[in-house]
């Protein structure tokens with residue numbers, strides 16, 4: 001891909017146009033079995049070992065709806081403040097693609113299970129922006145194609161393709177927003193905040209782990225521009241399958257700059273799908289967008305309509321968890337942190353981990369410190385999300401306990417955490433194996449302090465004369481002598497004690 005795309009600066013684009021966005025998010029449910037058959041959804045199995053006549057669309061095979069799939073859809077709909085259909089049907093969306101063996105996707109069309117809702121999202125500065133929800137409907141995932149032989153992994157230039165139908169038929173919920181207007185220059189931020197909030201909600205409902213890097217949650221970003229003051233929407237582009245929060249924001253930003261360049265140059269935007277490229281932060285043209293008529297939707301004749309009783313819906317409503325935004329506001333009070341810090345924890349996917357660490361006995365400040373410091377850094381460096389790091393909240397809590405009881409100082413604790421992440425065992429094992437205990441033997445410490453005093457007579461005199469601030473040099477010498485394995489606060493006390501000085 002060598003063609004460069006003309007862009008207008010972000011500021012100039014916003015000076016002339018208002019962005020309008022539409023976000024379509026697909027969530028893969030965590031059900032044990034597929035949406036319309038009993039095949040397992042377990043990841044990592046041999047290709048095509050989890051497929052049957054129904055999900056392969058063989059003649060005569062009959063689908064049956066997964067009740068947990070419907071329940072999850074209703075929970076999502078309710079959590080998004082949607083109305084829940086009293087009666088709705090599935091529809092066939094007809095198209096041919098090798099990863100879809102039935103030649104149609106079982107989806108919902110004009111009768112979604114949930115519609116007309118909203119989700120409040122919080123921006124970096126604390127302001128709350130309401131995103132209106134058009135619908136949430138049930139459908140199924142496709143199989144997975146692997147294009148072999150090309151340079152890019154895309155079909156162009158490939159010599160052949162491999163197909164794995166294990167994913168075909170895994171339940172998906174598609175959540176579609178109404179056009180998001182009025183966000184102005186903050187449109188990309190709103191897009192990111194919306195996906196982040198939705199991810200928290202899905203996780204809180206327990207219907208999916210919503211891991212974006214694993215494709216369990218992916219977002220299509222529709223975007224158009226219209227000149228200030230004009231009511232009619234412009235033509236949209238649809239950037240498909242964006243799979244991280246950061247990429248959602250970047251894709252929206254890039255499209256704003258690209259659309260503005262096309263419009264400024266007197267050109268027209270083509271309604272098409274586009275691909276987002278992580279490496280360059282740019283999008284390239286995909287295919288010209290089909291109209292709904294092209295799919296020849298019709299009601300699925302092999303499935304009964306879904307008519308959830310009002311009692312069931314109310315039961316599910318009563319069991320909804322606290323809304324993540326309300327929960328974050330509550331936690332903010334409890335932890336005494338700023339809106340901005342909370343936003344960072346949200347974006348890092350750290351909130352549940354911190355809560356679990358506190359539940360395992362850590363104090364809030366320490367739990368936050370390790371997850372957002374050392375562990376966030378490790379996650380960034382290795383390109384792994386926090387929750388996927390090979391360390392549990394219980395283990396982090398154990399490290400904080402060792403620090404609190406004085407067996408570890410922060411420097412040693414960092415090494416313990418590093419050891420756990422590297423697979424050397426639990427915290428206690430790593431302490432043992434690496435010999436990381438703080439030197440707490442008073443005799444040994446006192447000897448080290450006396451040695452430092454003897455080696456630095458000038459500094460010692462200053463301290464004796466009342467210049468307590470000079471103690472740092474001696475503490476440093478002792479820490480060095482003990483290879484960092486002493487409790488610095490205790491060393492300072494000893495230094496002052498031996499020199500007959502007192503603090504303050």
Ligand code: ADP
Pocket residue numbers: 020021022023024134176177178179180222223224233234235236238
């Ligand atoms: P499709 O499946 O063809 O993409 P949908 O209606 O499912 O159509 O989704 C389109 C998304 O784009 C919705 O979120 C909708 O609100 C939004 N949208 C529709 N028209 C525009 C437009 N002109 N500019 C930006 N977003 C739009």
Ligand code: MG
Pocket residue numbers: 024220238
């Ligand atoms: Mg779409």
Ligand code: ZN
Pocket residue numbers: 034037038039050051052053054055056169
């Ligand atoms: Zn099957």
